[in-house]
Amino acid sequence: MNWFYFSSPATFYRLAGAMAPWFFALAAILAGIGLYFGFVVAPTDAQQGEVYRIIFIHVPAAWISMFLYLVMASYGAMSLTFNTRLAAMMARAIAPTGAMFTFVALWTGAFWGRPTWGTYWVWDARITSELVLLFLYLGFIALANAFEDPRRGDRAGAILSLIGVVNLPIIYFSVQWWNTLHQGSSVSLRGTSMHAAMLTGMMVMALAFWMYSIATSLVRVRAVILERERRSAWVRQLR
Amino acid sequence: MSHAFYLWMSYGATAIAVIVEIAALRARRARALRMIEEERDIEAED
Numbered sequence: 001m002n003w004f005y006f007s008s009p010a011t012f013y014r015l016a017g018a019m020a021p022w023f024f025a026l027a028a029i030l031a032g033i034g035l036y037f038g039f040v041v042a043p044t045d046a047q048q049g050e051v052y053r054i055i056f057i058h059v060p061a062a063w064i065s066m067f068l069y070l071v072m073a074s075y076g077a078m079s080l081t082f083n084t085r086l087a088a089m090m091a092r093a094i095a096p097t098g099a100m101f102t103f104v105a106l107w108t109g110a111f112w113g114r115p116t117w118g119t120y121w122v123w124d125a126r127i128t129s130e131l132v133l134l135f136l137y138l139g140f141i142a143l144a145n146a147f148e149d150p151r152r153g154d155r156a157g158a159i160l161s162l163i164g165v166v167n168l169p170i171i172y173f174s175v176q177w178w179n180t181l182h183q184g185s186s187v188s189l190r191g192t193s194m195h196a197a198m199l200t201g202m203m204v205m206a207l208a209f210w211m212y213s214i215a216t217s218l219v220r221v222r223a224v225i226l227e228r229e230r231r232s233a234w235v236r237q238l239r
Numbered sequence: 240m241s242h243a244f245y246l247w248m249s250y251g252a253t254a255i256a257v258i259v260e261i262a263a264l265r266a267r268r269a270r271a272l273r274m275i276e277e278e279r280d281i282e283a284e285d
């Protein structure tokens with residue numbers, strides 16, 4: 001298989017158009033299963049009661065917010081190293097979805113914090129570093145669109161995204177490095193302290209968010225390709 | 240405040256965020272296609 005064939009915006013435009021509906025469908029099915037586990041199968045938490053069910057969106061949204069940033073920065077590195085247009089377009093396409101999931105993680109965290117900690121917000125290391133992640137996404141979007149020449153915007157955005165990668169281990173390890181109000185990880189490579197049904201619901205929702213992110217990024221990259229390649233012959237022939 | 244309020248404020252906001260994102264995606268694609276169409280018309284006039 002010739003992978004370089006799909007690195008051309010013209011061929012990737014068609015491939016993305018064919019793949020996006022499948023990823024949207026997968027996301028909807030997985031979200032249905034995840035919510036079923038979250039609201040029907042998973043038992044009520046002994047300490048937190050029903051409000052703990054926020055974790056079925058809060059935790060997957062936080063995971064995906066960090067994962068998407070890593071993928072976006074990887075595309076940024078690829079565009080800087082190989083000077084590929086499509087990689088820069090993919091980084092631009094991922095950023096708004098990453099920002100949306102970071103906002104969802106912060107918002108749902110606040111609505112979990114109020115009944116469990118007694119406050120919507122606290123400047124602890126985990127929450128503050130997640131807020132920095134939101135600012136990094138917004139900064140990337142603003143910077144990439146601040147230039148008349150989109151290629152200069154691509155380079156500036158890629159450099160910012162690479163600098164921002166340093167925030168990811170800070171978010172992840174913040175609960176170990178500092179004494180935070182935010183609880184430590186309940187899931188790690190060594191195992192989990194969660195009930196199996198709760199864990200299943202959370203994992204399935206994380207998968208659903210991942211599929212949704214792929215779908216929206218594919219749809220958005222098609223729009224970016226149209227905007228950037230609108231004067232090329234193949235776009236002119238589109239009906 | 241009952242737990243239902245916090246739960247539905249979280250799920251509701253997430254649903255709104257998803258709907259807004261999908262609407263923005265559709266609007267951006269429509270705008271890009273309109274831009275191409277306009278440029279095509281200008282070229283045809285020339």
